Amino acid sequence: MPQNEKLKKYLIAFAAAIIIIVAAYFTFFRTDPFIKNLMSSDTTRFTLILYGTEKTLPQELNAFLISYEKKSKVLKIVTVNTDVVVLKKRVKAESLKANFNKLAQKDINRAVENCLAELAEITNDNFKADYYIAMDYDVFSEFVDKKQKNIIVDISSGSRTFQLFQQLQVAKNVVKKIKSGTLVDFFKARSGYKNFNTNISKKALSWSVLYFDIKKTLIMFCDLPVRNSHARTITDSQNADAFFEEVYFPQTNLKDFPNITIEVRNASKKQRMGEKVSWFLREKKFDVADWSNYPEYYEQTIIKDYKGNFALSLKLAKILGCQNIIISYNKNSYYGAGVLVGADCEVYDKFDKSKTLKRGQNGKN
Template sequence: MEQSYKMNNFKLKPAHIILLATLVLATAAIFLSWRSPLSKAIRNGERINGVIIGTDWVDYARHSDTLIFVSYDPSKRFLDVISIPRDTHFSPAGYNFQKINEVYAYHYRTKKSDKAACHEVMLAVEQLFQDKAAIPYFVRVDYSSFKKFIDLVGGVDLDVEEPMNYDDSWGKLHIHFEPGPQHMNGQKALEYVRYRGAAGDIGRVYRQQRFMKAVVSRFKNPYNLFKLPKITAVLAKEIDTNVSLWDIFSGLIELKDLKVRNIRFAQLPGAPKRNYWEVDIENSAGLMEKIIPSSSTVVSQGPKIRIEVWNASGKNGLAEEISWILRKQGFDVIDWGTFSVRQKKTLIKDLKGDIRSAQRIAEILSCGEVVTRFDERKLVNISVILGEDSIPVPGALKREE
């Protein structure tokens, strides 16, 4: 009787309930997503392409503020992310718009349908990449859903590199950040990714990519594993997408296991021209060919990788000294010198899709943000721009006679 009484009065702790809910949801997700094309692709290790569309409201109309192409290889757990500047020149026949960010706004206004507008954006991005990638999936996020998601995962930690100040009383946007480490809630994170600054849309792309790295890192917090059911439910309610609730859950499970070093961040190749970002057709095609066939290019192309090293630190002779260090490590440094402007952070540009070699250089230097900026015309594989955070390894400068 006493044992029965204790069992009847047993109470599950909140952590137990959350864990049980997670297990139930995981079981249901596996069962219900068995026939889902996206979940099936994950199980079979097939590449998955999609677009992330960030929208805002301006003058009571919805606009596309952010556009990102993502391509995931489940077999290698490797993710490619290509940021598409919103001023990218795109003027298809039969339409009056000139920029890629006008596609969503036009079709949302004329078709009165969010999903129809998102479908047109998918088609536009396919056309932008010369139909080298079929894009079956989209996720549309607005400011409100963005803030709720960031708050739900506990905010993000970012290192602000420079003062960020912007005031727009008409648009009710006020952004103020001082340099240094910051923990940002949803509102602050939104301000960070929206800020343009002197570098315009390209500087904004850099910040958005840093932010995405921070989100992936934050998502690995064990506490968020227990919150997966709630995160899934909130996303299903707050975002617009053509994937199911169970596919969202499967995607979050994959995100939890994704390593930051297995994300290759790139920007749509091109250059500013008048009021547009003019697409470099040749390099865009080359970048897609690196991504779509396989992820084999993440492995180093060989022991002799051609490098250029530029000193933006203000420390005399640093480019030559770092060049010597990298040569001792087997890299072929073919050029070095002084960069045109000073910068605080070291930047390591992967110009050929060989992210592993770029990451190795960052490890040797103990600093450096790695980004992919594909350019087939460059004679070098990697461009290293040394910032004020560059410090030569002690003893590494001693040259062998």
């Protein structure tokens, strides 16, 4: 057979293979429910469950309710306090974490299934996700980046604010990883799929690593409202319902800046930082009611949003050079937001001795 005839046959076979692959690709994207939802829906919702192993964070459990708003490019992440007690009739009330670990000893699939059902109860059926992903922390670390030591953080001790701050750092690292999704991550998702407990198909999970365009996405990190009752933690039903209705479900408004009252707490161990930040914000037309010292020390400044005014929190964070916003919704709070001044915050006033410091430096970290 002449050489050009062979080449012609090879080219035809190659072209046919490409056509088949492309056709299969587009058929898959039109028919797979997760990819179809990701491409066509304004909002994609799923639940993420992370649990400990004997080697890594034993008995630990974290649950996140996640929504991605394509239009506003906001990734809403609600972290659930897994110490919250699940109230059931005729059964001893146990925490979400305790119930999960008890079932996980016998059947991890059943533990995940039960956890999803209990999350629905805890949220008063407000959050209904079509998809879920559950994995242990070893798998999570491998999938995200095992070289990043701060991916796995023990948050079992410390205040709730400390726990939220640590979880927010993990969330930011994960989003950073997804933003830089590559073919390596595509194949990593495919090869590691057997270690995931999920109702998302292998193909969909793999392709979503490349398709999930969140390069300009903002993270709205929220804490599900809870309260203490008779020495146990339960869902704060009224605040939780209001949070979902007024903050979580509506499309995020990034333009309105309502006037709110702010509290400032000095968590930097630097003298007079609470006072200096308060006057600095007052100069910027913020209504700062008072300032005081905070019992915990923080390296980084944190904005705590009590009313879900995300646009205003972003503005406040920008002025202070802050990268950490946590929505701790409480409709009964007198304050609209709180500033925990960390050691990274630099604000100066006329009483500072150094003549080299200029007023224009205020708020820059």
